Amino acid sequence: MDELDKDELSLDELGVTQKERIEMPHSRSPTPNTNRDRSHRSNRKRSRDRSSERRQKASRSSHKDRRRDRSRSSSRHRDSAADSARIYAPSDVAVELGSGSVNMARLDKRAVEWLQSKINEQVSSKISDIEEIVHERVKSAKVEMEKRLRQQIEAELKEEMENIHRREKESQERCNAMERALETKIKELEKAERKLNDERLEMLESKRRYEEERIELEKQRENVKKTEQQSILNKGGLMREKIRLSFGK
Secondary structure, three states: OHHHHHHHHHHHHHOOHHHHHOOOOOOOOOOHHHHHHHHHHHHHHHHHHHHHHHHHHHHHHHHHHHHHHOOOHHHHHHHHHHHHOOOOOHHHHHHHHHOOEEEEOOOOOOHHHHHHHHHHHHHHHHHHHHHHHHHHHHHHHHHHHHHHHHHHHHHHHHHHHHHHHHHHHHHHHHHHHHHHHHHHHHHHHHHHHHHHHHHHHHHHHHHHHHHHHHHHHHHHHHHHHHHHHHHHHHHHOOOOOOOOOOOOO
């Protein structure tokens, strides 16, 4: 049946129609082209058979490998189950008991107690070692935490100092600007004061001149008054001419 299917496939691959398949067995004198087609089909059939055999061999080998892996896995599970049922003693206990593994079901009470004491000693030793390791790790973690905390504090202090210096610089600049503005105001006030003093001196000088002019005008008015009185007296005849005496003539 498989061979027939393969022949059918080969004919399909070669492009032979159903009519040609029916007519092919009745052809009594095959042509050279038909012989070549048959040889070609036989070669393709042999190559497919070989490839099918290789695939079957590969499939059988893969099945064998999977069965072997499953058997190994099951054996490992059985071994682990058997190992879990046993208690492996330390080296010194194994030497004293004369075996690398101890089955608790086969030991008497004294051996079990002795073995439990040994196990407790080993566990205590391991616990002390673990505590020491934990202590060392905690100590190193504490040192590392202190280091990181110190670095963080130093970074924060550095940032705070930078902010303080920056604010101090800004305050100093503002103070300098205020001082410059104050100096400018003082200079302006001094200039205004000098100007006021100059104006005051000018006013005093003007006052002095005005006072001198007033005194001069007062004198002139007194003189005019006296002159007027004298002229009035002269006009009234109240004054006589002086008697002139001459001797020796």
